Amino acid sequence: MARHGPSMRWSRLFLPTLREAPADAEVASHRLLLRAGYIRQLSAGLYCYLFLAQRSLRKIERIIREEMDAIGAQEIYTPELHPAEVWKESGRWQAIGDDMFRLKDRWGREHCLGMTEEEVVTFIARGELRSYKQLPQIWYQIQAKFRDEPRPKSGLMRVRRFTMKDSYTFDIDRAGLDEAYRKHYRAYCRIFGRCGLDFVPVDAHSGPMGGSESCEFMVPSPAGEDWLVECRESGYRANLEKAVTVARPPERPDPVGSGPPEEFATPGKRTIEEVSEFDGLPATSHIKALVMVANGKPVMVLLRGDHQLSAVKLAEQTEDPHVRPAHPEELQDWIGAPVGFVGPVGCQGVEVLADNALVDRRNMVAGANRTDRHLRNVTPGRDFSARFVDLREAEDGDLDVESGMPVHRRKAIEVGHIFKLGYKYSESMGLRVLDQRGRSIAPIMGSYGIGVERILTGSVEQNHDRRGMSLPVSIAPFEVVVTPVNLKHAAQRAAAERIYSELSAAGVDVLLDDRAERAGVKFKDADLIGVPFRATVGRRVGEGIAEITTRRTGATKNVTIERVATVLQRLIREAAPAAGETNGPP
RNA sequence: CGGGGCGUGGCGCAGUCUGGUAGCGCGCCUGCUUUGGGAGCAGGAAGUCGGGGGUUCGAAUCCCUCCGCCCCGACCA
Structure with missing residues (x-):
């Protein structure tokens, strides 16, 4: 008996379900993972994974291993503690x-806890790799990562310790890296597909960074922290940080005429909204001027009044990841005007960056660089010169660059990220091999990550209802729960035991709800923890009949007790294709 | 780091304003009854009221201080 594996009897397991959700859990996955007894919190951003979570996570890891192994990746393990x-x-x-x-x-x-492992794998590689003949290499591991998040939140969504599958590739040239990247792309699509996620790979081009390329795998969910920009017509998809779109046209056409800029009084009107209300022109007719500090120097950033600055794009343009808004005193020093009244006209000695949405505009309203004064008839290019670039955050209703059709923004959870690293680590850390002609060259690297817990949280976000979670068969902690309605009926108990042992013997992950609880309690708990199938043995046991209920649909059908195990195995197989049975990207 | 909220048996909460020796629902334990969607009755166990200091005859309650957790924002190689 013991040889058939562990005994999964609910009465003996620690599955601490809660009738009421803990008060401080707001997002669905956090609330349900707590209620269903998957996790318990140790402190902010630190969670203990109880039996159910651990089973689920192990299934996710198994899928990851199968698909990583399938692309020739080799599993390793490095310490979490780094010198x-x-x-x-x-x-x-x-x-x-x-x-x-x-x-x-x-x-x-000095040491640190690893938040990623490029340094460590490069350290290993440079000590061992000597020849192009040893390349390519793909190394991966599934391991704890630590990040001292300023604000952990939303249960397992944003934490200080999580599990990451991280992999690293070493190739002799760009073509090799491209191939490693493609392999990862396909493997990731299979992994997320097998985990039952509705996911979207989004372009995360890193702009002018020497052709390096990256792609994020996003799970659309209102609980997500990232934004996904997509155009259904053209198939365009990008992370908000990188998305390039065409702005909607201005609300009102620019006035004709070529008069010079003309100052007018705007007492106390500082924000676009206030000035707009005061002069009766829509926000789209105004120029928003922001003074930022990049590389220690002032930069004036111009946007259409209704647009938002993208900090990431500005950082790229200024090549300063730490660009920040100027302090009011700096503003006075450099521009000589207070917040709310700065503008590009007559601004000396300050670099001006203007968003592309200001190209071909004329006779707009901008700050006059004098307290309580604005200018009308300001025409970019004529009244001031600027470098025109993309600085704007894409918004819902913008138009796709290619198709001209509207784009939409959706919130999403980032579950994976693949990235062409280039030579940063091989060069800085002295990893070199000899190529075919005996020359010493630095291998080119890639790095690729999957947030293991985020697959679980993303799945719960996408698969739940009022009753609880309804996880896909592939990652649910149990595939089947066998529920005898009344344990005091010997016939029910015997039939349930029979089904349980048949399923166990067949290798099905089955849980026997042998608790002395009333049926209602068992049903509610089974629904809460999200077991995909339930075999119920109840009043028709005398006729040799049990029921099979599908959690997700609630559909129930009667099956003879002898056939229950067989039917369930077929249902499971249909619901959770194994390795090699799924296709590539959606 | 800025703003807001909270901290009382395992969970959800009341009590705090107006100081008087801690209560409700669920859960837990025992017994009986019940048994297809979170049962009923009876009995019972369980609380440093986040910590420290102060005021007071007396503090969950008032004052000071520290800590923790949640949410919004900033931040996120």
Whole structure:
């Protein structure tokens, strides 16, 4: 009996379900993972995974391993605790700020908890790789990562310790990296597909960064923290940070005429909204001027009045990841005007960056660089010069660059990210091999991550109802729960035991609800923890009949007790294709 | 880091304004009854009222201080 594996009898397991949700859980996945007894919180951003969560996560990891192994990746394991030296070599000991957990050992030597492992794998690689003949390599691991998040939130969504599948590739040239990247792309699509996620791979081109490329895998969900911009007609999809779209036309056409800029009084009107209300022109007829500080110098950023600045795009344009708004005193020093009244006309010695949406506009309203004064008839290009670039955050209703059709914004959870790294680590850390002609070259690298817990949270977000979660068969902690309605009926108990042992013997993940509870309690709990199928043994046991209920649809059918195990195995197989049975990207 | 909220048996909450020795529902334990969608009756166990300090004859309650958790924002290699 013991040889047939562990005994999954509910009465003996620790599955602490809650009737009421803990008060401070707001998002669905957090609430349900707590209620269903999957997780318990240790402290902010730190969670304990109880039996159910651990089973689910192990199934997810198994799928990941199968698909990574299938592309020739080799599983490794490196310590979570890193000496500072390797991070100093790559420059990231300084570059990364408070997000890294840092600590000292008893001798005072600096260490950190790994938040990613490029340095460590590069350290291994440079000690061992000598020849192009050893390339390509794909190494992966499934391991804890630590990030000292400023604000952990939403249960398992944003935490300080999580599990990541991270992989790293080493190739002799760009063509090799392209191939490694494509393999990962396909593997990721299969992984998320097998986990039953509705996911979207989004372009996350990193702009002018020397052709390096990245792609994020997003799970659309209102609980997500990222935005996804997509155009149904053209298939365009991008992370909001990177999305390039065409702005909607201005609400009102620009006035004709070519008069010079003309100052007018706008007492106390600082925001676009206030000025707009005051002069009767829509926000789209105004120029929003922001003074930022990049690389220690002032930069004036111009946007159409109704648009929002994209911090990421500005950082790229200024090549300063730490660009920040100027302080009011700096503003006075550099521009000589207070917040709310700055503008590009007559602005000397300050670089001006203007968003593309201002190209071909004329006779707009902008700040006059004098307190309580604005200018009308301001025409970009004539009244001021600027470098025109894309600086704007895409918004719902913008138009797709290619198709001209509207784009939409949706919230999404990032579950994976693949990235062509280039030479950053091989060069900074001295990883070199000899190529075919005996020349010493730096291999080109890629890095690829999957947030294991986020697959679970994303799945719960996408698969739940009032009763609880309804996880896909492939990642549910149990595939079947066998529920005898009344344990005191010997016939029911015997039939349930029979079904349970037949399923166990067949390798099905089955749970026997042998608790001395009333039927209602068992049904509610089974629905809450999200077991995809339930075999109920009840009043018709005398006729040799049990029921099979599908959690997701609620559909129930009668099946003879002898056939229950067979029918369930077929249902499971249909619902959860195994490795190699699914196709590529959606 | 800025703003807001909260901290009272395992969970959800009341009590705090107006100081008087802690209560409700669920859960838990025992017994009887019940048994197809979170049962009923009876009995019972369980609380440093987040910590420390202060005021007071007396503090969950008032004052000071520290800590923790949640939410919004900033931040997110």
